Amino acid sequence: MNATDHAPDDLAAALLQGYQPPSGVADELLQPDGRVRPVWQPLIDLLAGQTPDELAQRFARGDQHLHDTGVYYRQHSSGGSTLRDWPLSHIPVMIAAEEWQRLSEGLIQRADLLEHVMADLYGPGDLVADGLLPAELVARNPEWLRPIVGMRPRSGHFLHFLAFEVGRSPDGSWLVLGDRTQAPSGSGFALENRMATTRVFPDLFPNANVRRLAGFFRAFRDAMNGLRGESASRVAILTPGQHTDTYFEHAYIARYLGFLLLECEDLKAEQGRLTVRTIDGPQPVSVLWRRLDSRFADPLELDESSALGTPGMVAALRAQELTMLNCLGSGVLEARAMMAFLPRICERLTGQPLKIPNIATWWCGQTAERGFVYDNLQRMMIGRALSTDLPFEVDALTALGGDFRGSAQKPIGDWLETDGANLVGQEAVTLSTTPAMIGTDLVPRPALIRVFLARTPEGWTVMPGGYARIGRTEDPTALSMKNGGSVADVWVVSDAPVIAESLSLRQDGPFVRRLPGVLPSRAADNLYWLGRYVERAEARVRELRAYHLRLEEVGHREMPLIDHLERYLEGFGVDPDEPVPMAVLELFDAAQGCAGKVRDRFSTDGWHALTDLAFTARGMFNRVRPGDEAARRMTELLRKLAGFAGLVHDNMFRFAGWRFLTMGRALERADQMLSALAALTDPAAPPGSLDVAIEVGDSVMTHRRRYPMASGCNTVIDLLALDADNPRSVLFQLDVLREQEAMLTRTREGGAMSDLARRILLVHTDLSVAAPDAMTPARLLETRGAIRDISVALTARYLS
């Protein structure tokens, strides 16, 4: 090898100079003798040859990717919840393929063991009867769901998708710290970490023999499709909705795998099947990848207060009408205390010890174990037995090394004695460290890796890579993101070149165009209202701009037109004394709320544009003076609104969802225009009202050109209500509604005209033949009523 392929050794030495893992822990980068592990060498060589600026540019590329994709997570705290940027640690964790193989074999053994335990806990109960598991740990576990007892899953298995939290102990061996069986998250984030990290190291990644992730997802997707049974049914991902911390991942992975993203309210348990409400009526769903905690899934048989559930879901599972991944009740396996018993259960059931041990755990409900924990307090973490948190996720009621984390409590000995059955002791292991770049320094930080396993017809398959969490400091309790930790990609590196896979297999044979998917009614409803709210906000902003321009002209409010406009705005809940009124901010929030519920169907650019709008408007609140400044700010908002409209119009695929968004905008625009015209063309309206109407209708130039002589009521109404060529006119909106309704109906049964189509056509015809002078304020308001009836009919037909 040519010496110039390597960075000079002194550069590498400089890079590693400050890298000092704490004594007594294993390190991913350095061998015990202090030499760099071979699997890291190419990355270290590359890093060593970078200037700080070059490195910063690389990291910025990764961050830009995350920003463009819109990766975020929701952080809950006492003050509400906020969306946070994704905290990527740009240095991947490198693991050699042979080592990964041994880890995988151990985790597959554990996955099989957990399947066996779950089948027993919801079946014969032999583990308890044989004394391998204390009855009260099962009976008191809130995740052991009695309605599931006796259930036989349709697929033959309770568990299909698992994650394990693994760490490396000081002697270098792997250790399982947590079983994630309820609804493991992170596999989608792992994909995003990979995409971002390959942008940081585009020169290194392609030739570094890093195993690809796509094959894992393809195998799992195919496995899910294979579980459908009757082929006409669908696979869907069940999410608790946008307020859950990992909603981004749900939307992302639904898009990646091409599955529907559903919430419980989309679903209905019907006689003998589960269906999703769509704009084309109910459609069968037979496989659900559940990302919602079990107890919320069915208010009839599980948590009665759950607003998220689908009534009858448990019964549908019991009747084997669907396959759920994982089956309800799988959270029972996550309790910390289970780890105290799994090693023995494994030996008893398989005759083999666990290939990868789990963290040593003692349940303090047993006298001898309690005594052992008490005698070894210095190397124990003591916490709640049925908690599903990781050992390091400490709360106030956790004792570490003999001291409570929270405020003073009674002596630990008393605590163990009186509350032992609710407590476990877990060995306070020290996790291995891995490199993180802090500023310009490479420093060791504790790491924990989440590894994902999916069941396929051929057995468990392990994602070759994972989702690593990197501590903010050397303290392992600072691993979680809410404590400032970050996340990193995991590269499993082979000696030989790997196959560059993608999600789709090579297309052999003739090209087949996939049929468009179904559109759930709830998604259509949110897109429709997104359109309406944005348009409504635009109407208010235009009116406010006209108002503030007049205010600037006259300098005071003693003017009939100003009064008239104020009363009009107040009719919509707008307080004209607020230059950027709260009522307008709320409309932007409402629009963003709708878009947030359909992130899987809404472009990232559109989302960014909307977020920017809401953010900009909020930033103006209470900071803008009435008159000229307010008018200029309104112009700024209108420009951003036009940008959003442009994205929607030019960049969105014309799928059914786009049609609902478009119909929402058209209907709202017609509604707002009719309202404004009725108020401003009234013979009793103060002088100047017609000019405001033309301004609000964004038709100043056109009006001047078409009616150069004089403006009057008729010219205004002609242009803004009846002119089919003016994109602001009411008739134009009816054209849009007619066209879109026809496109939606295209695929539905022909024949009779729907109530909705008839209503649209009636108003359309009415306006097409109307003369301007016939459109009195009363007639305009009557037409407005007819427009609202169209919305009711549309809702009844498609959205409910």
Next chain:
Amino acid sequence: MATDYDIRLEITYSYEAPAGSSRTLLRMLPLSNAVQQLISGRVSTDPDPDFRRDGADFFGNATSEIAHDRPLTEIAFRFAGRVRRSGGMPGLDLSTDLGRLGEEIAAIRGIGPQVPHHFLGASERIRHEPRIAAFAGALVAPDMSALAATRAIAHELHERFEFDPEATEVTTPPIAAFEARRGVCQDISHVTIAALRAVGIPAGYVSGFLRTRPPPGQPRLEGADAMHAWVRAWCGAETGWIEIDPTNDLLVGTDHVAVAIGRDYADVAPVRGSLRSEGTHTTSHKVDVIPCAGRSG
């Protein structure tokens, strides 16, 4: 000694605005076990459902899953049937001392519906409440028998509570009723269960019917009875489950007919439903428990 009862239960929901499609889980069919037997009768709904599936839940209670696909303004759920209730004479108190109850519980290896383990920890409606625990702890001692302790706790709560249907609702938490010292049988039963669990006695909830006797010289009013609730407690391996009625401060006898057992009301609610309705709704209960002539004694 056995008594036959003709029992009718009707629970009606009326909606201001028609309620859309609904799904309901009913637990209205009386239990059949060692001391009572369902001779005849069934659960029905009016109007007839579009879907119905009968089954049993974890604790062995009969369930009917009901679905209506059309909007309804009124729906009635009914049980009508005959139950034979038998009962033995209360025997000697052979129950375990409170101080040894824990060992006997721990020795039971099983997670089947009858084991006491289900009835010690928190359940959906009953959390650990330190104030109730302190109240109960002051009434018992380790050398008391579990049965004596149960009776003492039930008696003290009976004394403490004033029966008051206006004071609480079906969703009132036990601690609120305990502090208010008022409530109905559901509240007193929930508080009793919380108190029993706090001193280590496994305790569960029983829904059912109680034969009521009209005041002397007055006729029995039709439909004037209500569903009742009481408590079951596990008093050791020898004694097993006993049932006690804290509302009336007595051990359960042949006047009581059980419908469902569970950890608390959430497990046994006669109607658990999901009715999507815009407006308000009203509920009415009608219960008749009529001993059959000539069969008593």
